Amino acid sequence: MKKRVLVTGGAGFLGSHLCTKLLQEGNEVLCLDNFFTGKKQNIEHLIGDNYFELIRHDVTFPISLEVDEIYNLACPASPPHYQFDPVQTTKTSVLGAINMLGLAKRCKAKILQASTSEVYGDPEIHPQPESYRGSVNTTGIRACYDEGKRCAETLFFDYHRQHNLLIKVMRIFNTYGPNMDPYDGRVVSNFIVQALKGEEITIYGDGKQTRSFCYVDDLIDGMVKLMNSSDDFSGPVNIGNPTEFTMLELAETVLQLTNSKSKITFLPLPEDDPMQRQPIIDLAKEKLDWQPTVNLHDGLEKTIEYFRKVLADE
Numbered sequence: 612m613k614k615r616v617l618v619t620g621g622a623g624f625l626g627s628h629l630c631t632k633l634l635q636e637g638n639e640v641l642c643l644d645n646f647f648t649g650k651k652q653n654i655e656h657l658i659g660d661n662y663f664e665l666i667r668h669d670v671t672f673p674i675s676l677e678v679d680e681i682y683n684l685a686c687p688a689s690p691p692h693y694q695f696d697p698v699q700t701t702k703t704s705v706l707g708a709i710n711m712l713g714l715a716k717r718c719k720a721k722i723l724q725a726s727t728s729e730v731y732g733d734p735e736i737h738p739q740p741e742s743y744r745g746s747v748n749t750t751g752i753r754a755c756y757d758e759g760k761r762c763a764e765t766l767f768f769d770y771h772r773q774h775n776l777l778i779k780v781m782r783i784f785n786t787y788g789p790n791m792d793p794y795d796g797r798v799v800s801n802f803i804v805q806a807l808k809g810e811e812i813t814i815y816g817d818g819k820q821t822r823s824f825c826y827v828d829d830l831i832d833g834m835v836k837l838m839n840s841s842d843d844f845s846g847p848v849n850i851g852n853p854t855e856f857t858m859l860e861l862a863e864t865v866l867q868l869t870n871s872k873s874k875i876t877f878l879p880l881p882e883d884d885p886m887q888r889q890p891i892i893d894l895a896k897e898k899l900d901w902q903p904t905v906n907l908h909d910g911l912e913k914t915i916e917y918f919r920k921v922l923a924d925e
């Protein structure tokens with residue numbers, strides 16, 4: 612019997628890769644999205660597959676479906692997008708979690724939450740283990756996302772304790788690759804698109820802040836492994852690539868790989884922008900036998916190839 616798997620946010624960057632992998636692995640996939648940041652192009656190769664179904668729906672409203680597993684990814688992930696309508700962002704994380712957990716409870720489905728390294732805020736502990744409780748400014752411009760995701764984690768663990776739901780909570784660190792929206796404002800897509808167009812590379816602040824970038828195939832591999840992990844393991848678990856770079860190093864690598872003559876320009880650092888971020892992934896190694904395999908150079912090459920095609924079609 613095929614499993615019927617619901618992917619919320621399935622038309623987005625990560626969701627589209629997840630839908631593709633789950634179908635390849637022989638599941639029936641229900642892709643639910645309100646197309647706030649997702650695109651039909653990301654999943655058009657799946658339309659027509661008998662085991663793929665697309666549902667236009669907003670997770671802040673309840674929905675009745677029959678499913679065996681739920682991957683809850685619905686939520687804009689790029690700061691400009693989640694700050695565009697911050698109230699809706701919190702609703703998406705909190706009401707979305709309540710609605711999807713309610714669905715999981717009724718269906719007795721296993722449910723995975725796409726949480727984030729943002730629950731650590733601007734971390735005082737470096738690198739970050741899962742036990743670190745975070746440093747988030749509750750009233751800042753990133754709080755709609757950070758606190759929404761933190762509350763969603765709380766809801767997941769309370770449904771687990773109170774209703775015996777099988778839950779999996781994954782803290783995703785910065786991920787990049789094909790199907791990212793070229794204009795969603797995240798650093799990897801911004802730098803590549805700027806380099807390919809010969810526009811100025813926009814570094815916010817002095818460029819000494821760090822991030823640790825994970826290639827999408829590695830991330831999705833970790834996500835599916837977590838869903839399939841032992842029932843007594845709920846997480847939270849960090850999934851990301853621990854190799855850390857400054858934004859200056861990222862800009863220079865992108866310029867080199869694209870052979871671009873773009874100049875670097877420095878713009879003001881956005882409020883509450885975390886200064887450093889690097890996952891400790893010992894728990895993922897131990898519990899999921901997972902670790903990333905794609906280095907930044909190889910991952911960027913594949914991503915640059917994707918953006919070249921996207922820009923050529925514009």
Ligand code: NAD
Nearest residue numbers: 620623624625645646647648649669670685686688783786
């Ligand atoms: P994305 O913006 O490309 O995808 C999010 C998807 O959710 C989009 O298709 C969007 O239309 C959909 N969506 C948004 N609000 C919705 C709503 N109310 N109802 C239904 N659908 C809705 O982002 P992504 O990078 O694919 O991120 C997917 C998930 O992973 C998010 O929950 C995000 O917080 C989490 N995450 C991503 C990263 C990353 O680096 N990509 C890092 C940490 C966490």
Ligand code: UDP
Nearest residue numbers: 690796797798799801813814815820858884
């Ligand atoms: N950033 C940058 N230039 C850009 C976009 C982002 O220097 O054009 C910086 C941003 O200030 C942050 C880092 O790159 O320090 C990562 O930003 P992104 O929005 O990709 O993710 P997040 O801040 O959520 O980790």
